[in-house]
Amino acid sequence: MKYSIVLYFDNETESKIQNIINSLVINGVNDYLILNNVPPHITLSDFDCDDLNEVAEKLHIEIKRMEKSYVYWASIGAFNPNILFFAPVLNEFLQGYCCMVHNVISNIAGIQHNKNYLPYQWVPHTTIAAKLDADCIDKAFSIVSNEFQGMGGYVTRAALVQNNPRMDIKVWEMDSKI
Secondary structure: OEEEEEEEEOHHHHHHHHHHHHHHHHOOOOOHHHHOOOOOOEEEEEEEOOOHHHHHHHHHHHHOOOEOEEEEEEEEEEEOOOEEEEEEOOOHHHHHHHHHHHHHHHOOOOOEEOHHHOOOOOOOOEEEEOOOOHHHHHHHHHHHHHHOOOEEEEEEEEEEEEOOOOEEEEEEEOEOOO
């Protein structure tokens, strides 16, 4: 089964991103993220594994040390042919925690990493529309480019997530030393 480690945002940031996702749905782009209960997030790692309990135990120690951090989304991007996303500026926080998560879970037997989420190959992103055809991606980009001018917000939680069906397995609150 596929799992991910994701970062969630403060309520205001999540609401801003969700409002843009909702705008795409209202304008007929598609409702894949809403139908599949996918909240705004940044994925640090995506993997298959045999022992999810060991993953959760090992991550618990490291993730509890994480502090809230500021992220700034500077641009709109696409993974062709079917995903539109906001791209955060890669900073020390994002790269460091991508590497930390990878290092922690790599030592667990049976882990198989998705190559798109390996440190220094990973493109951090917050998906705003998925499963788009060519016409929908053009329409989505047009709508989003009128609503998005860059934005910042705080990462406040990390979660271990089952991908399909999507479900949070464990959510960790980050320390608030900001």
